[in-house]
Amino acid sequence: MVPTPRTTPRRRQWQxxxxxxxxxxxxxxxxxxxxxxxxxxLARDLVFVPRQPFTDATWGLGDVAPRAVPLDSVxxxxxxxxxxxxxxxxxxxxxLALLGWGAAxxxxxxxxxxxxxxxxxxxxxxxxVERLAxxxxxxxxxxxxxxxxxxxxMRYRRDGRASDLAAAVAWTALASLTPTxxxxxxxxxxxxxxxxxxxxxxxxxxGVLLQAPWVVAAVTGPAGAVSDASGVAAFxxxxxxxxxxxxALIGLGGIWDARxxxxxxxxxxxxxxxxxxxxxxxxGLPTLRRAWGAGDTARWCALAAVTAGVALVAAxxxxxxxxxxxxxxxxxxxxLRDTQKLLGPSVVLxxxxxxxxxxxxxxxxxxxxxxxxxxxxxxxxxxxxxxDATTETWPTVTPVEIPADLHEVADRLAxxxxxxxxxxxxxYRSFAWGRQGQTSSDPLTRMADADVVVSDSLQxxxxxxxxxxxxxADIGAVLERGTPADLASLGVEWVVLYPDDPDAALVDTxxxxxxxxxxxxxxxxxxxxxxxxxxxxxxxALAVWAAHVVALLMATxxxxxxxxxRIRARRDRDAEPQVM
Numbered sequence: 001m002v003p004t005p006r007t008t009p010r011r012r013q014w015q016x017x018x019x020x021x022x023x024x025x026x027x028x029x030x031x032x033x034x035x036x037x038x039x040x041x042l043a044r045d046l047v048f049v050p051r052q053p054f055t056d057a058t059w060g061l062g063d064v065a066p067r068a069v070p071l072d073s074v075x076x077x078x079x080x081x082x083x084x085x086x087x088x089x090x091x092x093x094x095x096l097a098l099l100g101w102g103a104a105x106x107x108x109x110x111x112x113x114x115x116x117x118x119x120x121x122x123x124x125x126x127x128x129v130e131r132l133a134x135x136x137x138x139x140x141x142x143x144x145x146x147x148x149x150x151x152x153x154m155r156y157r158r159d160g161r162a163s164d165l166a167a168a169v170a171w172t173a174l175a176s177l178t179p180t181x182x183x184x185x186x187x188x189x190x191x192x193x194x195x196x197x198x199x200x201x202x203x204x205x206x207g208v209l210l211q212a213p214w215v216v217a218a219v220t221g222p223a224g225a226v227s228d229a230s231g232v233a234a235f236x237x238x239x240x241x242x243x244x245x246x247x248a249l250i251g252l253g254g255i256w257d258a259r260x261x262x263x264x265x266x267x268x269x270x271x272x273x274x275x276x277x278x279x280x281x282x283x284g285l286p287t288l289r290r291a292w293g294a295g296d297t298a299r300w301c302a303l304a305a306v307t308a309g310v311a312l313v314a315a316x317x318x319x320x321x322x323x324x325x326x327x328x329x330x331x332x333x334x335x336l337r338d339t340q341k342l343l344g345p346s347v348v349l350x351x352x353x354x355x356x357x358x359x360x361x362x363x364x365x366x367x368x369x370x371x372x373x374x375x376x377x378x379x380x381x382x383x384x385x386x387x388d389a390t391t392e393t394w395p396t397v398t399p400v401e402i403p404a405d406l407h408e409v410a411d412r413l414a415x416x417x418x419x420x421x422x423x424x425x426x427x428y429r430s431f432a433w434g435r436q437g438q439t440s441s442d443p444l445t446r447m448a449d450a451d452v453v454v455s456d457s458l459q460x461x462x463x464x465x466x467x468x469x470x471x472x473a474d475i476g477a478v479l480e481r482g483t484p485a486d487l488a489s490l491g492v493e494w495v496v497l498y499p500d501d502p503d504a505a506l507v508d509t510x511x512x513x514x515x516x517x518x519x520x521x522x523x524x525x526x527x528x529x530x531x532x533x534x535x536x537x538x539x540x541a542l543a544v545w546a547a548h549v550v551a552l553l554m555a556t557x558x559x560x561x562x563x564x565x566r567i568r569a570r571r572d573r574d575a576e577p578q579v580m
Contacts, residue, residue: 015112022116022379023100026123027093030132030393034092039399040085042431043438044260046135046396048088052076053414053449059544060217063471064456065227065334069214070548071138071177072446085399092397095141096123102147103348107355109291113362116379118355124382124389126253126265126273127340127347133260133392135440136341142181143344145174146188150303153192154296157199165199166561168192169206173555176210179335184307184344186211191303209554212547218332220540222470227334229324234460235338236323237315240266243274245315249308250274252347254315254340256460264388273385277350284353287360304349307342314339334468354381400434402443405518409496410447412516418493418529419471420444420452424503425479427455427467432500433520444496453492485511485526493529497522 034041040048052058058073060066078087100119107114122128131139149171156164172189176182186207193200235256239248248254251273253265265273289297313319327333336342358378365371383389413420428439445452455476456467466473471490478486484495484507497507499522512524 019104019112019115019119020101023097023104023119023123024093026100026120026383027096030096030124030129030390031089031092031397032390033394033398034089037399038085039401041088041135041397042400042402042440042443043396043398043435044133044135044428044440046088046137047441047443047446048075048079048084049402049443049447050079050084052079052084052446055449056451056541057445059541059548060214060221061541061544062451063222063453063469065468066214066217066221067179068138069179069217070551073213073548074177088399091141092137095137095144096128098148099123099128099140099144102144103351103355105151106147106348106352107288107291107359110287110356110359111362113375113378114355114359116355117358117381118351120379120382121354122347122351124386125347125351126248126251126262126386127343129262129386129389129392130253130255130257130260131341133396134255134257135396138178139180139341139344142175142178142184143347145171145181146184146345147348149175149185150188150192150300153189153203154299156203157193157196160199163562163565165202165206166558166565168203169210169554169558170562172207173210173551173558176207176551179211179214180341182207182211182214183335184342187303187307188345191299194299206554210551213544213551216547217544220543227327227337227468228466229328230463231334231337231458231460231465232314232324232327233320234458234463234465236320237311237340239270241270242266243270246312247271247274249311249315249340249343250277252277252343252350254311256338256340260392262386262388262392264386269385276381276385280353280357281350283360284356287356288352291356300345300349300352304346307344308346310336311339311342395435395438398435400431402447403433403518403520405516405521406443406447408518409516409521409523410444410449412523413452413494414449416450416494418451418526418531419491420448420450420494420496421475421484421487421492422452422454422496422498423479423484423507424498424501425455425476427458429498429501431498431520450494452496483508483510484524488526488529491529491531493526495524495526497524 028035040050052075054076056062057064058076060069100123103118103122104115107118128140149168152164152167152171155161156168168189172185175185186204189203189207190200193203237245237249237254238256238258239245239254239261240258241248245254248265248270251270253261253270255261285297314323323336327337361374361378362371365374422442422444428441430439434440442454445454453472453475456469456472458465474490475487475492478490495512497509498504498520500520509524512526514522514524516523
C-alpha cells in the first residue's frame with residue numbers, strides 16, 4: 001500500500017506565536033514583581049525557600065493532614081537541583097501559561113482569535129487571581145493540567161491507544177500533586193471516559209493509584225480522620241459584593257478570603273462578570289458542539305456543572321447544613337469545605353465558550369472595517385472586566401530576602417532529634433522583614449531538616465477553625481495553661497521564637513536554654529525533653545513510601561510511553577514522501 005502523501009508542514013506564522021505568547025504575557029503581568037525582583041516569595045500559602053530538605057512531613061509522615069503530599073517531595077527534589085527562588089519563578093509562570101495553552105488547544109478548530117480569547121480568559125479571571133493571591137499555585141497547576149488530561153482521556157475512550165492512556169495518566173499525575181487537584185483529575189477522567197466501561201475502569205484505576213501517596217498518609221497518620229465542621233461556614237463561598245456569593249461564583253469568583261478578592265468584584269463589575277459568563281456559555285456552547293461533537297460537549301458540561309454545583313449549593317443555607325453533616329460524618333470530606341476551589345473545570349469550559357463566541361463575532365465581522373477593533377476588544381476583554389487583578393496578585397508574589405539568622409537556626413536544627421515548636425503559637429504569622437501587611441505560613445517548616453510543628457488551627461475572621469493534628473492540639477493545650485518549658489513532656493526539645501511578632505513579648509522563656517540569639521529569630525533548647533513514643537512508625541513509613549514509589553513508577557512509565565510514541569510518530573512522518 002502506497003503511503004498517503006503529505007504536504008510540507010507550514011512554518012509557524014506570527015499569529016501562531018501570538019497564541020503561544022499571549023498566556024505568557026498575561027502571566028508575566030500577574031507575576032511581575034516575582035519576575036523582576038530578587039529574593040524568595042513568602043506570603044500566604046506561597047512559600048519557597050532556597051533548599052527544602054526531606055523530612056517526615058515531606059512524605060506525609062508528620063502529624064498533620066497531608067495536604068501538600070506529594071507536592072512537598074517534588075518541590076524538595078527540585079530545590080536540590082535549582083534554588084527555590086528560581087523554581088518559583090519558572091513554575092508559577094509555566095502554570096499560568098499551561099492553563100492558557102490548554103484552553104487554546106480546546107478551541108484550536110475555531111481559529112486563532114478564538115485561541116487568543118480562550119487563553120486570555122483562562123489566565124485572567126477572578127478564580128485564578130483570587131487563588132494566586134492566596135498563594136495556592138499548586139491548585140492552579142491542577143486546573144492547568146485538566147484540559148490536557150481530559151483531551152487525552154477522550155482520545156483513549158474513542159481509540160483505545162496506549163499512548164493516549166499514557167498521556168492521560170501523565171497529566172493526571174501532574175494534577176495529583178495535591179489532593180484537591182487529584183480529585184478534580186479523577187472527576188475529569190470519569191467525565192471523559194464515560195460510558196466506555198472498560199476504558200473508564202482503566203483510567204479511574206490509574207487515577208486512584210496516583211492518589212495513593214496522600215491517601216495512605218492520611219489513613220495511617222495520627223491526624224483526625226474527620227475535619228472540624230466549623231470550617232464549612234468559614235470556608236464557604238463569600239464576597240463583599242452586595243450581589244451575594246451566587247453571583248460571585250457565576251462570575252468565577254467568590255473566594256472565602258476577603259483579602260484575596262479584587263476590589264472591583266465588590267462593585268457592579270461582579271454583576272457584569274456574571275452576566276458575561278452566562279452569555280458566553282449560552283452563545284458559545286452551540287459553536288463548541290459543532291467543533292467538539294455533542295458527546296464531548298456534554299461531557300465537559302457535566303464535569304463543570306457537577307463541580308460548580310457543589311460550590312453553588314454550599315453558598316445556600318441548606319447547602320451549608322448538608323455540607324456540615326457530610327464533614328462531620330465522612331472521613332476526608334474536609335477537602336470539600338472550601339468549595340469555591342471546585343470551579344476549576346468551569347474556568348476551563350467558560351474560557352472555551354468565550355473563544356467560541358469570539359469565533360462567531362470574528363466570522364460575522366470578517367471583511368468589515370470594525371473587524372480589527374472587534375478582535376482587539378475581544379482579546380482584551382478579560383483585562384477590561386477585571387482591571388485590578390494585579391492589586392491582589394502582586395502583594396503575594398513580591399519576593400523578600402530571608403534573613404541570615406533564619407538560615408542559621410535552620411542549619412543548627414538540621415538532623416536534631418526531638419520536636420521543634422515555633423512561637424508565638426499560630427498557623428500564619430507576619431514578619432518585620434517580610435511583606436508589610438502580609439501573613440505567611442511558617443518558612444521554617446520548609447527550611448529546617450527537623451520535625452517542626454506549628455499550630456494548624458486557622459483563624460478565619462472571628463472563627464478559629466481547629467486543625468487535625470493531635471500533637472499540635474496537645475501543644476496548644478500545654479501553652480494555654482503553662483509555659484514553653486512545660487513542652488518537654490511532649491518530646492519538644494526546641495523552641496523557635498520570632499521576636500518581631502507582636503505577641504512575642506507574651507512568650508515566657510523562663511526555664512529555656514538560649515542557643516541562638518538572632519535579630520529576627522531566637523532558638524531555645526527545652527531541658528528534660530522526653531522522646532515521644534510513636535506507635536509502629538516503621539510500618540507506616542513503609543506503607544507511605546511504597547505508595548510514593550507506585551505513583552512515581554506510574555508517572556515515569558506514562559511519560560516514557562508518551563515520549564517514545566512521539567518519537568516514533570515523528571520518525572514515521574519523516575519517512576513518508578512529501579508533496580512540495
